Amino acid sequence: xxxxxxxxALEDTDRLHGRSALVNNVKAAVALAGAVRSTLGPRxxxxxxxxxxxxxxxxxxxxxxxxxxxxxxxxxxxxxSTSSAQDRAARDGTTTTVILIxxxxxxxxxxxxxxxxxSIIMNGYQIALxxxxxxxxxxxxxxxxxxxxxxxxxxxxxxxxxxxxxxxLTRLALEAAxxxxxxxxxxxxxxxxxxRLLIKDGGVLDSEVVHGLVLPxxxxxxxxxxxxxxxxxxxxxxxxxxxxxxxxxSIEVISADALxxxxxxxxxxxxAQVDLLSSLGVDLLVVRDGIAEDAATLLTNAGITAxxxxxxxxxxRLARITGSAMVRDARRITDEDIGTYSSRxxxxxxxxxxxxxxxPEGGAVTVLIRGSSPSAREEVERAFDDALGVAHRLSADSRxxxxxxxxQIHLARHLRAFAPSQxxxxxxxxxxxxAALEIVPRTLAENSGLDPIDEILELSAAQTASTENGAWIxxxxxxxxxxxxxxxGVFDPLFVAHHALSGAVEAANSVLKIDDxxxxxQDAQTPDWQSEMEDQD
Ligand code: ADP
Ligand code: MG
Numbered sequence: 185x186x187x188x189x190x191x192x193a194l195e196d197t198d199r200l201h202g203r204s205a206l207v208n209n210v211k212a213a214v215a216l217a218g219a220v221r222s223t224l225g226p227r228x229x230x231x232x233x234x235x236x237x238x239x240x241x242x243x244x245x246x247x248x249x250x251x252x253x254x255x256x257x258x259x260x261x262x263x264x265s266t267s268s269a270q271d272r273a274a275r276d277g278t279t280t281t282v283i284l285i286x287x288x289x290x291x292x293x294x295x296x297x298x299x300x301x302x303s304i305i306m307n308g309y310q311i312a313l314x315x316x317x318x319x320x321x322x323x324x325x326x327x328x329x330x331x332x333x334x335x336x337x338x339x340x341x342x343x344x345x346x347x348x349x350x351x352x353l354t355r356l357a358l359e360a361a362x363x364x365x366x367x368x369x370x371x372x373x374x375x376x377x378x379x380r381l382l383i384k385d386g387g388v389l390d391s392e393v394v395h396g397l398v399l400p401x402x403x404x405x406x407x408x409x410x411x412x413x414x415x416x417x418x419x420x421x422x423x424x425x426x427x428x429x430x431x432x433x434s435i436e437v438i439s440a441d442a443l444x445x446x447x448x449x450x451x452x453x454x455x456a457q458v459d460l461l462s463s464l465g466v467d468l469l470v471v472r473d474g475i476a477e478d479a480a481t482l483l484t485n486a487g488i489t490a491x492x493x494x495x496x497x498x499x500x501r502l503a504r505i506t507g508s509a510m511v512r513d514a515r516r517i518t519d520e521d522i523g524t525y526s527s528r529x530x531x532x533x534x535x536x537x538x539x540x541x542x543x544p545e546g547g548a549v550t551v552l553i554r555g556s557s558p559s560a561r562e563e564v565e566r567a568f569d570d571a572l573g574v575a576h577r578l579s580a581d582s583r584x585x586x587x588x589x590x591x592q593i594h595l596a597r598h599l600r601a602f603a604p605s606q607x608x609x610x611x612x613x614x615x616x617x618x619a620a621l622e623i624v625p626r627t628l629a630e631n632s633g634l635d636p637i638d639e640i641l642e643l644s645a646a647q648t649a650s651t652e653n654g655a656w657i658x659x660x661x662x663x664x665x666x667x668x669x670x671x672x673g674v675f676d677p678l679f680v681a682h683h684a685l686s687g688a689v690e691a692a693n694s695v696l697k698i699d700d701x702x703x704x705x706q707d708a709q710t711p712d713w714q715s716e717m718e719d720q721d
Contacts (some may be wrong), residue, residue: 308613
């Protein structure tokens with residue numbers, strides 16, 4: 185019998201088809217979610233990540249765990265990239281995203297086993313998503329007073345850092361975000377404009393926001409002044425080196441005179457550049473590349489303090505706070521390019537000279553992150569990043585939802601009531617979707633040592649019994665009570681919840697769409713940290 189072309193093409197591959205493909209993919213998702221679910225919420229536990237070389241990171245951050253894990257299974261990779269996308273877009277909700285995908289997939293698998301076709305489930309999930317997103321908007325509200333934005337920011341990092349440090353970082357994040365408000369530059373603005381500087385000495389609570397740019401640099405010539413009460417600044421996005429004599433090039437050095445002439449011209453050019461800066465009233469010069477050594481004295485004599493080898497990103501921040509232009513060629517600088525700074529000072533942090541330059545324009549700040557050990561500083565930096573990201577995004581859209589599982593319990597109730605309005609088997613998928621949402625309160629309860637079944641029943645009952653705004657009743661895992669989340673100060677920003685749910689459904693549906701998995705040569709490994717799901721099927 186002649187083999188078909190198709191079969192020959194697949195000779196070297198392992199193939200999982202239909203149901204087995206789905207079972208295998210769901211298993212990978214469940215294993216991956218199992219690795220991060222214990223970190224969810226303020227009472228979640230930490231993970232210690234040990235790298236090949238033995239260095240360890242301790243973290244409570246879902247996306248950090250996932251991005252460090254060595255995972256090969258394509259479905260597991262899809263979950264990780266969905267979680268990373270959530271991190272980039274919303275800075276929060278990364279663990280929630282992963283456990284939602286896993287739960288949506290498990291519930292879908294149940295339905296497939298009872299005879300519902302995956303395409304019906306995908307359709308039902310889409311319908312449920314649209315309804316859930318609408319309902320989320322209805323439940324959400326803008327802050328009622330000045331305490332609620334800080335509470336929302338603090339909630340978003342409550343799992344990552346202890347509450348005293350969390351409060352401090354929340355204040356810093358709001359201060360830094362405030363400096364950026366009114367600026368147009370998209371979501372990544374806070375990454376570009378807020379410089380993070382990790383400093384060895386001092387405790388975490390000594391971390392601070394500086395309304396200027398601080399860098400571990402000192403001035404080029406110690407003879408120039410170390411401090412200043414302000415003046416005019418020029419920024420050169422290039423170098424101020426003298427041209428080099430390249431002996432391999434075709435300049436023919438005929439005599440010592442010619443060589444002397446060459447150097448003389450180079451000095452003249454440098455002097456002309458310094459004179460130009462001086463005539464424009466510049467007393468502070470910051471250059472991206474090098475500055476020729478023999479220019480140092482010329483500059484100092486002209487009353488100009490010079491700094492060199494600044495990263496481009498830092499130059500951009502400096503340009504912003506001083507209102508100066510970044511000029512490529514120092515010879516072409518004009519009066520319009522010059523900016524103003526309000527002060528400059530040098531000081532040492534843990535034995536390293538740092539220079540701080542403040543400007544009148546705002547729009548960029550430096551956060552000095554302190555902590556006693558490298559891992560403490562990194563954990564604080566990660567938490568600060570999230571807090572800043574959330575604070576910055578809340579300034580564009582401040583609508584908030586109740587945290588503590590309240591939103592998910594409400595949505596589950598709402599969707600169960602909504603399901604019968606849909607014709608056909610999609611109803612079943614909408615119910616499966618509703619049940620999947622309960623993974624969030626369930627996991628929060630589990631991680632706090634509470635009984636998940638009782639908690640969900642009690643929460644649903646409390647929401648139903650409430651005469652007004654039942655949707656806002658959730659569980660405060662710090663106090664253990666079923667209370668109004670706005671009174672407990674547990675808020676989830678709408679954009680975080682919105683993005684997490686849409687991302688989760690998109691990922692789950694793209695797994696459900698797979699009917700055939702072809703693996704070249706060997707099986708990709710299912711992550712083996714946990715294999716709760718026994719091989720059924
Ligand atoms: P993620 O990576 O998904 O943001 P977190 O570990 O930050 O995961 O946990 C976020 C969840 O914890 C949200 O559902 C939030 O409502 C909940 N949460 C935060 N603080 C509390 C609290 N005091 N009580 C109950 N739930 C809380
Ligand atoms: Mg969070």
